[in-house]
Amino acid sequence: MTARTTQSWPTDEGLIAAERAADAGPEWVAETRRQGLRIFRDEGVPHAKIEAWKYTGVNGLVGIGFDPQGTVPEVVIPPPPPLAGLEDAYHLVFVNGRFAPRLSDLDGLPQGAALEPLTAADPNPPEAVRAYLGRILELDGMPFAALNTAFWTEGCLVSLDDGCALSRPIHLVSIAAGGETPAMFAPRTLVVVGRGARATIVESHLGATAAPTFSNAVVEVVAADGAVVEHYKRVEGGESGFHTGASAVRLGADASYDGFALTLGGRLVRNEYRMTLASPGAECRINGAYAAFGDSHVDNTTLIDHVAAGATSREIFMGVIGDTARGVFQGKIRVRKHAQKTDGHQLHKAILLSSGAEVDAKPELEIYADDVKCTHGATAGKLDETMLFYLLSRGIPESDAQRMLIQAFLSGALDEIRHADVREALRGALNKTVDDATRNLRDDQ
Amino acid sequence: MALLEIQGLRARVEGNEILKGVDLRVEAGAVHAVMGPNGSGKSTLAHVIAGRPGYEVTDGSITFEGRDLLALAADERARAGVFLAFQYPVEIPGVTNTTFLRHALNAQRAERGEAALDPIEFVRMLRDKMRALDITENLLKRPVNVGFSGGEKKRNEILQMAVLEPRLAVLDETDSGLDIDALRVVADGVNALRSSARGMLLITHYQRVLTYVVPDHVHVFAGGVIVASGGKDLASELEEKGYADFVGAAAA
Ligand SMILES: Nc1ncnc2c1ncn2[C@@H]1O[C@H](COP(=O)(O)OP(=O)(O)O)[C@@H](O)[C@H]1O
Ligand SMILES: [Mg+2]
Numbered sequence: 001m002t003a004r005t006t007q008s009w010p011t012d013e014g015l016i017a018a019e020r021a022a023d024a025g026p027e028w029v030a031e032t033r034r035q036g037l038r039i040f041r042d043e044g045v046p047h048a049k050i051e052a053w054k055y056t057g058v059n060g061l062v063g064i065g066f067d068p069q070g071t072v073p074e075v076v077i078p079p080p081p082p083l084a085g086l087e088d089a090y091h092l093v094f095v096n097g098r099f100a101p102r103l104s105d106l107d108g109l110p111q112g113a114a115l116e117p118l119t120a121a122d123p124n125p126p127e128a129v130r131a132y133l134g135r136i137l138e139l140d141g142m143p144f145a146a147l148n149t150a151f152w153t154e155g156c157l158v159s160l161d162d163g164c165a166l167s168r169p170i171h172l173v174s175i176a177a178g179g180e181t182p183a184m185f186a187p188r189t190l191v192v193v194g195r196g197a198r199a200t201i202v203e204s205h206l207g208a209t210a211a212p213t214f215s216n217a218v219v220e221v222v223a224a225d226g227a228v229v230e231h232y233k234r235v236e237g238g239e240s241g242f243h244t245g246a247s248a249v250r251l252g253a254d255a256s257y258d259g260f261a262l263t264l265g266g267r268l269v270r271n272e273y274r275m276t277l278a279s280p281g282a283e284c285r286i287n288g289a290y291a292a293f294g295d296s297h298v299d300n301t302t303l304i305d306h307v308a309a310g311a312t313s314r315e316i317f318m319g320v321i322g323d324t325a326r327g328v329f330q331g332k333i334r335v336r337k338h339a340q341k342t343d344g345h346q347l348h349k350a351i352l353l354s355s356g357a358e359v360d361a362k363p364e365l366e367i368y369a370d371d372v373k374c375t376h377g378a379t380a381g382k383l384d385e386t387m388l389f390y391l392l393s394r395g396i397p398e399s400d401a402q403r404m405l406i407q408a409f410l411s412g413a414l415d416e417i418r419h420a421d422v423r424e425a426l427r428g429a430l431n432k433t434v435d436d437a438t439r440n441l442r443d444d445q
Numbered sequence: 446m447a448l449l450e451i452q453g454l455r456a457r458v459e460g461n462e463i464l465k466g467v468d469l470r471v472e473a474g475a476v477h478a479v480m481g482p483n484g485s486g487k488s489t490l491a492h493v494i495a496g497r498p499g500y501e502v503t504d505g506s507i508t509f510e511g512r513d514l515l516a517l518a519a520d521e522r523a524r525a526g527v528f529l530a531f532q533y534p535v536e537i538p539g540v541t542n543t544t545f546l547r548h549a550l551n552a553q554r555a556e557r558g559e560a561a562l563d564p565i566e567f568v569r570m571l572r573d574k575m576r577a578l579d580i581t582e583n584l585l586k587r588p589v590n591v592g593f594s595g596g597e598k599k600r601n602e603i604l605q606m607a608v609l610e611p612r613l614a615v616l617d618e619t620d621s622g623l624d625i626d627a628l629r630v631v632a633d634g635v636n637a638l639r640s641s642a643r644g645m646l647l648i649t650h651y652q653r654v655l656t657y658v659v660p661d662h663v664h665v666f667a668g669g670v671i672v673a674s675g676g677k678d679l680a681s682e683l684e685e686k687g688y689a690d691f692v693g694a695a696a697a
Pocket of ligand 2: 532
């Protein structure tokens with residue numbers, strides 16, 4: 001990797017100050033912080049010559065001048081409306097990365113379950129944090145995650161003892177609210193699910209204002225043998241909302257993970273997943289849908305790493321791109337030499353609604369074992385004209401017909417979500433976004 | 446005033462002229478059969494009436510209840526009361542049949558200034574019509590036409606017609622590919638909708654359906670024009686002689 005020469009963001013003074021801060025903080029966090037800083041110094045802000053960032057430029061983000069150490073605006077916002085259908089979830093709410101106890105609801109957690117805010121300044125963090133935080137995600141090639149590791153101050157811990165099953169979903173809400181200065185924050189989440197334990201986690205990354213915000217998140221998930229983890233993510237940023245989110249997942253033997261990334265807005269969103277199937281029999285499902293309008297840029301980048309034999313992975317991402325928006329999908333399945341009997345399938349499908357819309361899809365298989373079953377594919381096209389005409393011929397107005405077909409198309413991905421309540425809650429959020437966007441189409445006519 | 450009046454209609458598909466001067470007049474209350482060999486342009490005529498994009502009208506006019514139909518977009522024509530039963534009904538994964546039907550009906554109700562029906566009222570309204578067409582609840586819950594048998598697709602077209610109650614129904618080979626029982630169900634459905642206020646254009650390749658739905662007028666369509674018109678006896682004549690004579694007439 002070349003040293004950082006092209007970009008001087010954040011400033012060297014900023015990085016040096018961060019180093020000093022790391023030295024001054026608790027030892028459990030200092031080590032990972034230094035590592036994050038080192039990697040960020042080596043790799044720098046990504047640019048188009050770096051393969052993984054070829055289709056997603058960050059000049060717009062860098063140009064805003066976010067300060068990774070800046071104090072984020074203290075804003076008092078009304079409680080966000082709960083996601084319809086998830087009212088009875090446990091709620092942990094953060095505003096500009098700060099825990100907001102008054103907006104949160106943690107009542108009724110069963111024995112063996114912990115759900116709590118986390119701070120990097122805590123000299124005595126829970127054992128799970130010492131054991132796993134910063135040890136699941138490999139930072140190489142992940143400059144923004146490295147930056148999160150160097151600068152995070154608050155986050156949260158979800159931890160379930162062996163055999164503990166949560167019946168209600170956990171809803172982690174992160175609200176970005178810009179003020180007079182651009183707000184940047186780095187949420188850090190650790191999820192540790194014990195043997196045979198079960199958890200459903202929904203992350204919502206929301207933009208509450210039109211002012212620039214940058215939420216640079218990292219989530220690490222460790223699922224022990226036989227654990228069942230459902231992990232769903234919704235991003236609905238504002239017009240000037242930037243979000244980079246790296247999720248690293250490590251699955252034990254026969255553990256199962258059902259993941260979904262729903263992106264409904266934001267100036268620039270990159271959802272990056274690194275799944276490690278390190279033990280036999282693990283099942284990994286990572287799916288997603290996005291509706292990109294205006295000039296938003298939505299990037300889903302995934303690496304599914306089959307290390308152990310006999311694991312399965314399924315991946316379907318579907319997107320609808322309108323106006324001058326852009327979609328990017330980079331999906332790699334890596335099958336290591338000993339990962340025989342791997343069963344991996346990946347698909348990306350996009351619909352482009354306008355001539356100014358664009359999509360770049362790069363599915364990749366990297367296979368070193370010889371007895372595997374792997375497929376991948378990508379399609380991009382327009383809304384099906386025959387279907388559109390069929391709806392029109394029944395008197396359905398064009399904008400409604402488009403809306404129905406877009407929602408129907410994205411259902412192909414959404415239907416993959418195993419948790420029924422979450423599936424319908426996310427469908428509601430998606431339908432609303434598509435309703436608004438197609439209503440705009442009609443107003444333009 | 447005729448319900449539908451087509452005059453000197455010429456139309457092209459992908460640069461090829463398919464309709465070469467069609468004249469046709471349908472009065473309210475009348476059922477007109479249009480018969481013709483494959484490839485003669487029957488479906489093209491049906492699509493041009495329904496307003497399918499990509500079908501370019503180069504000459505002539507279509508007037509519907511005194512309005513210039515060609516000036517309306519496809520959805521506007523449907524809301525004005527024009528219905529096309531597709532020769533090949535379209536599958537729409539992800540949209541349930543009920544949702545589809547309800548949206549279609551509510552779009553028409555909105556046009557007439559009537560309140561939308563909620564899902565419960567809608568299903569209640571639908572029950573009788575479904576029973577008559579032998580359409581099960583299960584078929585309504587499934588995505589539009591996805592995995593339907595050929596007969597189910599055609600019955601579903603007739604169900605849509607029954608729900609939308611159009612002023613003009615164009616049925617494009619709704620009889621094709623049906624066994625005798627299914628044909629009877631479909632024909633009963635069509636007959637049930639015959640009324641003095643409604644006109645029908647029954648496009649067919651075979652005379653068979655016309656013993657169940659007896660037309661008032663029969664037209665022979667060949668080479669993009671109507672080459673002969675007559676009463677219901679013309680259909681039997683056609684059955685005996687075949688299309689060859691008429692096609693010859695078109696070429697001449
Ligand atoms: N979408 C299309 N593109 C190009 N040619 C078409 C299309 N639809 C129909 N045609 C041509 O137009 C002619 C008439 O077709 P059609 O109207 O389907 O006839 P019919 O319904 O009488 O069998 C045929 O030669 C057919 O190949
Ligand atoms: Mg035809």
